[in-house]
Structure formats: structure tokens, C-alpha cells
């Protein structure tokens with residue numbers, strides 16, 4: 309396959325996704341330990357909205373946005389071994405997060421936030437960042453894995469992985485949350501999902517989720533969680549709501565349970581009630597996506613259970629701003645994808 313010299317890419321200036329700029333750029337040859345990927349699909353995150361508005365912490369200026377891309381290898385650096393032209397791959401969210409704990413240096417390699425991302429036709433990435441896309445998934449489905457799926461996997465299978473029979477509470481039905489439900493179910497948990505929409509809750513039920521709560525209709529959803537668990541509380545919480553949902557999560561978690569602190573979509577600035585957290589011996593675990601090693605482990609689980617990501621809507625490359633607007637509208641369930649090739 310011939311690889312062009314001039315390719316198209318988006319740039320974000322931090323003045324809103326409406327002003328994303330589609331422009332031409334020169335594609336360099338891959339360095340010795342890099343590959344060139346032809347990007348087939350990109351999935352959007354809540355984070356991409358933040359980057360587009362210029363409110364993501366320490367974001368690079370005039371950045372190629374988006375962290376999550378899937379594509380095929382079209383060129384290999386001279387020293388690359390173990391990969392070939394045509395291999396279907398995703399680069400990891402943080403290019404240098406190969407295994408183990410995240411560090412400040414690793415954080416600075418986060419695609420589409422600290423370093424140029426994947427909303428472009430071709431990208432050169434280091435070979436150590438590559439993960440194979442499971443065979444049963446399309447490029448559109450594969451593009452949803454690096455951030456949302458891996459974050460949910462890291463929560464469910466971190467230092468104290470959930471056990472079969474555990475209760476897992478998932479807030480919302482967005483990208484991270486739906487993967488959280490699928491991964492927790494595949495790992496033998498009983499899952500409770502909250503959402504603002506009965507329609508979205510029905511989709512969660514269709515995935516096998518055992519208990520659903522509409523948090524708009526039932527503002528005391530934490531009490532409902534306690535009822536479902538016979539007063540004990542849940543073992544793990546996928547907490548994407550942030551300050552405005554944290555207090556209820558502290559009520560809904562069991563003594564010595566785990567709250568995986570992932571996002572802050574519900575807003576607010578309340579602090580954690582420290583005495584209560586101590587009295588319940590809760591573990592709060594901040595999650596920062598995951599490593600290549602965890603990505604590979606996750607793909608084995610997805611493959612074993614033939615888990616398919618929930619792709620809600622697919623937009624073309626030229627419709628990228630419409631895709632951002634759709635994500636912002638919160639009409640989606642699961643993932644919003646931009647298809648390039």
C-alpha cells in the first residue's frame with residue numbers, strides 16, 4: 309500500500325469543537341522503532357469535549373485531538389519486529405504506559421491531550437504502544453477500547469479485582485459506564501446501573517444488567533441500591549459522576565468497599581466527607597486509564613466472552629463537529645464513533 313506524504317488532520321485551538329480545523333499536513337516516515345498507522349476509526353470521549361474547549365489540565369496548544377483510534381499498520385520502522393503491514397491495531401491512550409503504575413512522564417504521552425492525537429488519517433506511533441484489535445471486532449468497535457473500555461477494566465480488575473457474586477454499581481450509561489457493565493457482568497458480578505433515561509436503562513437490561521434505577525425519577529437512588537443489596541451496599545462503584553454523586557456513593561458502598569474515582573460529569577465541588585469515609589473504611593481509587601499490559605489482558609476477556617462494544621452512532625471524518633455535538637447532547641448510550649477509511 310502506498311502511503312501518502314500529504315494527509316488530512318484536525319487541530320483544536322481550545323475555542324470549542326465548532327472551530328476544529330481540518331487541514332493538510334506532511335506525514336513523515338516512521339522512526340526506527342515506530343510504525344505508521346492508517347486510522348480507520350476514532351471514538352470520542354467526554355475528555356475530547358474538554359480539550360476542544362481548552363479546559364483539560366495542561367493540554368498542548370493547537371493539538372490534534374482524540375485519544376482513541378483504530379487502524380492498520382501501513383509502514384514499519386527499520387528496527388520494528390513482531391508486527392507486519394496490515395496488522396489491525398490501536399495505540400494505547402498514553403503511548404509510554406507499557407505496564408505498572410502511571411508516572412508524570414507517562415502522563416505526558418497521553419494522546420489528544422498532552423501530545424498530538426489520532427483525529428487524522430495517518431499517525432506514527434512507537435511500537436511499544438501497540439495493541440492488537442480482537443478479531444471479532446470491527447475497526448469502529450476497536451476504536452472504543454483504548455480509553456473507555458480500559459478505564460472500566462482497570463476499575464474492575466485493579467489491585468483488588470471484583471469477585472464473582474460481587475455487586476457493582478455503575479453510574480450512567482456513557483462510554484466508560486456501559487463498558488463497566490459489560491466487563492463486570494462477564495467477570496461474574498451482579499450489576500446495578502443508574503441513568504437519567506428509561507430508554508437507556510432498557511439497553512442496559514438488554515446487555516444482561518440485573519438492576520436499573522432512573523436517578524432522575526428516584527433521587528434517593530443510593531437507598532434503592534441499599535435495598536437491592538439487602539442493606540449491605542455494593543462492593544465496587546464505577547464513579548463517573550464526581551462531587552455531586554460522591555456522597556450518595558459513599559452511602560451506597562458496603563463497609564470496606566471500593567469507589568473507583570473516574571470522572572466528574574455531574575459537576576459540583578463538594579469535598580469527600582472524611583469522617584464518614586473513615587468510618588466505612590472505604591477505599592477511593594483514582595483511575596487513570598491503563599497500560600498496554602492491561603489492554604492486552606482486557607482484550608483476552610473481550611475475546612473469551614465475545615463482548616462487542618455498544619457503538620451508538622457513527623459519523624464521517626468530515627462530520628467530526630457533528631459527532632462532538634452529539635456527544636455533548638448526552639443523547640448517546642455507549643460510544644460515538646468517527647469513521648475515516
Ligand SMILES: NC(=O)c1ccc[n+]([C@@H]2O[C@H](COP(=O)([O-])OP(=O)(O)OC[C@H]3O[C@@H](n4cnc5c(N)ncnc54)[C@H](OP(=O)(O)O)[C@@H]3O)[C@@H](O)[C@H]2O)c1
Nearest residue numbers: 354459480481482483484503504570571572574595596597
Ligand atoms: N479517569 C479516567 O481514566 C477516565 C477515563 C475515561 C473517562 N473519564 C471520565 O469519566 C467520565 C465519563 O466519561 P465518558 O467518556 O464515559 O462520558 P460520556 O460517554 O459522555 O457519558 C457520560 C454519562 O454520564 C452520565 N451522567 C451524567 N450526569 C450524571 C449524574 N448526575 N449521575 C449519574 N450519571 C450521570 C450520563 O448517563 P445517562 O445519560 O445514562 O444519565 C452520561 O451518559 C468523564 O468525566 C470523563 O472525563 C475518566
